[in-house]
Every structure is written in structure tokens, then in C-alpha cells.
Amino acid sequence: MTSSVGPMGPVPLRMSAAVLQGPGRLQVNDVPVPPLGDQDVLVKIDLCGVCGSDLHMVLDGWGQRGSWQGHEWTGTVLAVGPEVQRWQPGDAVVGGPPIRCGTCASCVAGRPALCAQRDTPGIGPEQGAFATYKVSREGELLALPADLDPRAATLAEPLAVALHGIHQSGITAGQRALVLGAGPIGALTIAALRARGIHHVVCAEPTEGRQALARAVGASEVCHPRDLVVPSIAEPGFIVPGAVDVVLECSGKAAAMEAGLAQLVRGGTLVLVGAGIESPRFDPNRILLNEVIITGAFTYSANGFSEALDLLASGALPVDELLEPDLVSLDGLLDAMRGLADGRLAGKVLVRP
Template identity: 60%
Template structure:
């Protein structure tokens, strides 16, 4: 099958506030690698940090929220065939203390699985280790399946929050991850969800999903570190990455409540440790996925419980439209997940 593949493919190369479409060689496969033709790849907040905020290494090729079709397999691959529909998965060794504890994204051998330099899926093809792929369930559209990665991120935050039906949960920031957290909480029966978001479009999306919404100025912390607000939350999932939201979130917790930091930002927050001590609050970070995160996400998506028509923007964009989409997302003009279509079969 490999002989039918083109020698080169279009890729979107990140620069400082620029994205250029260039041709690059199609990746070569090691024995346990699989080559996947990208069908869809979502634009992530981290992609915005790399391009718009300048965190990234210029010349890199981003995109990690993808789905696609197996186009070729390495000589030792037995579990995948050309034509299989797949999404990415978790790179972990499976044997270190964190993998054994069910926390694969803390794997000490992470990044050693697979071969070659990492290249993202804003490209014609991606190369993956055969163990880091998940099959798209029958009946689930590959376009919707491209939400599996960010949904797995959202589910990990929910796991770490301990949120249960019957509890009050606050989500700060209704960008793509915040809205996936909101939708997943509601789908799992956590019905008392409040979303704090400054942007009107994103607040409307949160309301359409079924959450109560407030603007951030409503989140006023009590004066004394020992006091708790009148209607406190059992858990807060902070998805904006903004220092002010992180600080406000802490002040909204019930005693022994949990703050999960999902969104990454540049400016550090200032927390009053006395509030954490006197109320025995839990503050934790959430990085990537549960061990079964992709399977759980695909199951939730295949079950049709998430309003994916609201969560994904109607208009997909070609590689050449990536920068515009990033600018729109950064400005808050776009509320849902933007899908970039793979350039091999889809021509703009």
C-alpha cells in the first residue's frame, strides 16, 4: 500500500503569529508505526499559546486533536489495517510507577514510545505508534470523533474534581475545554453547573448547553479567609488559564472543596494559603487524560449524549484558514471547537 502514497504532503508550520502551508516528506514508518491520513484536527488552546502568544518553537507542526484513516502500517503491525478509522491516544510506557497507578500522563518514560520527532496533525498524514491509537466506534462520525482528545482532557479534570450528581460545580472559562467540561458534567448527571465567562458568545454557548451562567465579576471572595460564600461550590474546574479566574475560583469553594486547574496560563495567581488551610481545600492540577480517557470519551460521543452540533463550529477550515481561526478563537469571536480538515482528500 505504501507505494500508493504521495512522497510529500501539505503541512501547516507554526511561526510567531503566522502559519504557513508548506510541503514536507510523508513520514517514514518504523516497524510498529502506523501512518494515518488526517481527516479532521481540532484547534486547541495550546495551539493558540504556541502561535498567538509565542510560546512555541517556530517551525513546529502542531495539531493533536485528530481523527483519520489508516493509510499504511509498519512491517510488525498486526492490529491495524489500511482503512481503519482511528483517533490518537496516550503515549506511556505502561510499566513505571505512574502508569501502574493509572496515571499515564505522569509516565516517566513518556515520549520514548514511538519513533522520530513529533509532528502534529495539521498535516496530510501523522505517524503514530500502533499502541497509541484508538478505534472509532461504528456509527460515530470521524469528524465528531476528533473531539475525543479534548473531551478526554475534560473528563480527566472531572475525575480529579470528584464531582458527583447532586453537587454544585463551577466552571470558570467557557472556551473549548470549559464547554466540553460543562457538557460532560451535564451528560453525567451533574446538573447543577454554573459557568463563569466574560465573553458573551461563550456564555451563550454555556447556557445553550444547559448551565447557569455568570460574568466573572459575580465571583466575589469573602473578606476573611475562614469565611465561605453563601452558595459555595463543591468543586471548581478552572479552564481559562487566567490568574484572576484561578484566584476567584478558590474563593467560591465549600469547606473541603476541590479546585482543579485545567487551563494553563502565563501569569501566576496569588492564593491566600490561609483560605486553603482553614477550609481544608484541595488544589490540584489536571494534565491530559485518565488511563481510560480516550475510551471513555469515544463512548460518551458514540452515545450521542453530548450536543456536538453546539460544541463544534459549523464551518470547517482548510490548513490555509488556520491562522484566521486562531485569531478568532483568541479574540473570543468563535465559541465552539474549530475543525481543520485534512488536506489530502479535502481541497479548499
Template identity: 30%
Template sequence: MVALPKEGNPALTVDSEHNVYVTDGKVGTPKKGEVLIHVRACGICGSDVHFWHMGQIGDMMLETPCVMGHEAAGEVIELGEGVTDYKVGDRVAIEPQLPCGKCYLCMQGDYNLCQEVEFSSVWPYDGFMQRYKTHSARFIHKIPDSMTFAQGALVEPVAVAYHGIERSELSIGKGALIIGAGPIGLCTLALAKASGATPLVINDISKERLDFAKKMFPSVITYQSDLKKTNQENAIEIRKLFGPTEYDQPPCVLECTGVEAGIVVGAYVTRRAGTLTVIGVGKGDINNFPFMKLSLAEIDVKFINRYHDAWPPCIRLIADKVIDVDALVTHVFPFEKADDAMRTSADPSNGNIKVMLQDN
């Protein structure tokens, strides 16, 4: 039996004035079809920091204070009316999106593209950087006892990478380039390696992050972008790492930053007739897009929007130790110090990869 909450509900909140602070939120009561979850682990995503600093991502505006956090796992402590597939005490990873379930996109299985989706931590829908949070029972997934809550929270960034690889042309025995050695890039690298793609090259501007990637995956080839060179010149150097012929070049490039330079480099590295998949989230518009390079080479450019049907396979990948995500967590904070955790996540000088809130 899990005791119902008797303590406070610290919640990490940001507002449109670019303030970040911990509030004492209310403990909600689950409605029909919902459960109340004791959030045991919640990771900080770059989008959380972006909302704090910029107040928006694309057209998604932060208008009033909002609780951040969408990478979460926890324990079911109360059931709403009609919930029969779960019981109090179940350990769950949380899928943070609630689509309408009625539109044509939902009906054809592309519920991540639902235009009426309620996504936790995107205003006006509070996220999971709080000790207690209600959520639809349709979008929680049981995790085995062998998985930690931190691993359960990391299912979310793994799901992003998983959806990107699903949409790419990644192939066993063929090379791939991953651009960006942050959490999403490292999750993508882990899945690419597990898939049998080879050789694998990862590119970033940060030597420290590339060193981290090399420590996690000794066989990966790293390339640090030279900021004195053009994007095309860096692309030429990356291509040399794959081999001397056009056939050696990667048919699959996975861009995990959303930064203009990364997209351009990716376009010039991708083999003719290959696929450039943009996983990263960036500005609303980019100024330089190598249209004719992509056109003449018949390179497919694909994008992703979050994920769908990803939690069960990603849970299995982690639980069965096909991929190891533990090293991604570099800093841990309690919920009461979530504001310090956010500041740590925003400061690249401290070597953070994934900052995690935990409530034991």
C-alpha cells in the same frame, strides 16, 4: 482498499519568530509498530495559538518550526511492520502522547506524567495539522461508523475534561461550578451534566460564551464576572446562585482557564472541605494564591496534566450520545487554509468556540 497518498501534505507550521504558515510536508513511511493516517479532522486548541503567539508554554519551548495540532481523527492507510490490531481503512481517534512505557509513572498507569513523553505538537514532535501523519498503533483508537471524524477529533478535549472530573469530587445531586466557557469548560459542563451533578453554574468574562453555554445547556446557570468587582466579590455573587446556606455551596469547582482570577474565584466559591480542580493551563507562576483561605477551609486543590485511559470511555460517551459535542464546532477550514483557521481561532471577536480543519 484505501489508496496511498498521491497528493501533497499541507501542514500548519509555527516558528520561534511567531510566524504561522502552511508548508508542504513529506508523507512519512510507518516504522515498526506505527501506522500512516490520513488525518480527516483536526481541531485547533488554545495551546496551539499560545505556542504561535508566545513561543512557549511553561518550560516547553518552540526552538525550530513545528507542525501544530493534537486533536485529531482519521483513517489508517498503511501499516508498519508488526501492526496486527488494525487494518487499512480503520477509522480512528488519535491519542497524541507517546510515553516511554518503562518509567515508574508509566508502570503504575500514570503515563500522562511520563517525563520522557513525546507529545504531538510540542516541539520537537510534529502534530496532526497535516493531511498525512505516522503514529504509534498503541495510541490510536477505533471509532464506530456512527461517529464523524470531527467527533473523533473532539475526543481529545473531552478527554481533558474527563480526566479533570475523574480527579475532582463531582457528585450526583450536588452542585458544581465550572469556570471558563471555552471548549474545555463546555466539555466539562457536558460531562458534569451527564453525571447528574446539580445545580450547575458556569462563569466567564464573556457574555457571548455564556450565551453559547446557555444555548447548549438551557438548565445551566450563568454568571458573567464583573471586572469592576474583586475576585472575592464575584465569588460572593456566584455563591448566592447556589443557595443561602454553606451546605448549598458547591463542594466541587472545576477551573478551566488557568487564569489567576479564575483560580482565586474558585478558591472563594468552593465549600469548606470541598475540592478545587484546576484543569486550565496558565502562567508558570501566579502572584495571588489564597493560601490561608484554602488552608483554614481544608479545601483540596488538585491539578491535571492531560489525561490517561480516557479515549475508550470518551468515544463511548460521544458515540452513545450521552454527550453532544457537535455544536462546539463553529468554523471549518480545509488543510490548505490552516493558517487562516489559526488566525480565526485566535480572534475571539468572531464568536469561535472550536475551529476545525477537515479533509473530506
């Protein structure tokens, strides 16, 4: 069913969306297509990746009832608002980062992730890309590079997250890295470190499927987190054998954050990339005596998406290893989310709405 809008082409009135009904409950519903504002673009969703944050929103019930998630997507422009300059129907696009204010001290300093305005309340519940159509602001889209497989392009958002973690670590050629957790962000971090010329990339991961994934995407060594030596609080100056320059914590688990701090050389850096609920206990004397740095990585660097798309287009990443081979329908999304949560599925799951 379509309405007959003139110059912009026909705009559908209804669409399917995987609507959150409550914790762990999704239903594919027929819903109205969100209204198209003057500076908005209506995109037909081609593919949308399932993110760890989507699992929190749906399985843990953090999301708003009536909303639908999905922010790692590619699609085709179907219609544009009257003030849109940059896009026209038929353009192949990739979902990009949210628009930041561009004028606060953080934005001016090139750190949009820290924008003073970033928590400005949204305009209602999320209407993401686990749906047949999505409305986006004109400035929140990127062009799909001509030779890039849309499956690979759906990795742009999580890869931008991984690259931001790597930037925050300050790692340089010849240094050693440890990645904690080989979920989608951990796996992309391993692959991106290797593509950036870091050869010594250890991964600690408890599940067998993700250990295999870590190896497949380039980890030089894979271990179980219980094999990491964690010195007692009485030995704050003790540096473990095999200590690394940089630890990228991608699991969000408190125990991993604590173990990660203990794997650093003097002057090393721990970057918290994975978000969790439990609070780690860090030994202040270990931080002080060894002058280690603990920092975080939130969302993306200023050019994170273009850097991610360039890296994907370069062919330097093992995209087929990073993605689950089968596409999932909206009806299969909840089961896929459960599979990701329980470790049955190791790679990135792509949904074709």
C-alpha cells in the same frame, strides 16, 4: 506523487502541512511525508480540531519553527509498517494518547499522566495533524467507533481532558459545580458534568459568545467572572453565598484561579485544568481553615479516550453546539486561530487538511 512500496500499498512522498514560521506565522508548505517506521502507521487526516495549546504554540510562538501542530484528529489508515499487527489500510482511526512506560509507579497505579518517563525528549520537532498525512505509532491510535460521526470523534482528546478534570474533582451526584471559562475545555466540562448527572453547573465566562455556548451546552446558570464575590484576605473563613463543592478552572487565568478558591464550600475541591503563565496568589489561611483541596488535572486518566469515545457515541453530548459549523482548510487555519484567541469563534474549530 507516490513511491511504489510493495505489500503495504503506495505511500505518498510529499504532503501539505501548516508549518510554523515564527510567532503568529504559519505557511502551508509542501513537505516530505515523515518516514514510516516498522511499528508506525501512516494516516490520511480527515479532520483535526484546533486546541488552546495550538494557539500557544503558534500565536504565542511556543512551538518550534518548522513544526506543525494538531493532535485532535480522525483519519483513515493508508499504509502500515511491516511489524504493525493491529491496523490495516482502510481502517478509520482516532488519534489516541501517547504511549507511556507502563512500568513506573504512576503507570502501575493507573495514573499515566504522571508517568516518570513522560518528559523523555521527543524525536525532533512536532509533526502533527495540521497536514494531509500523519505518521503515528501503532499503539497511539484508537478505532473510530462504527456509528460515531468523525466530527464528534475529533472531540475525544479534549473530552478526555475534561473528563480527567472531573475525575480529579471527585464530584458526586447531587453536588454543585462551578466551571471557570467556557473555551473548548470549559464547554466540554459543562457538557460532560451534565451528561454525568450533575444538575447544578454554574459557569463564569467574560465573553458573550462563550456565555451563550455555556448555556447551549447545559450550564444551569451563567455569570460574568466579575460577579463572583471574592472575600478579602481578612476573612479567610467566610464562605460566599452560592458556594459550590467543586470548581473546575478551565481558563488558565490567575485571577480566575484566585476567585475559584473563594467559591468553595468547606471541604471543597478546586481543580486547575487550564494552564497559564501568571501565578495566582492563594490565601493559605482560607485553605487551612476550610480544609479545601487544590489539585491539578494533567492530560488524561488511564481510560480517558475510551470513556470519551463511549460518551460521544452515546449521543449524550450536544456535539453540534460544541463545534463551529464550518470546516476550515489549512489555508484558513491561522485566521481561525486568531478568531479563537479573540473570542470571535466560540466553539471547537475543525480543520479539513
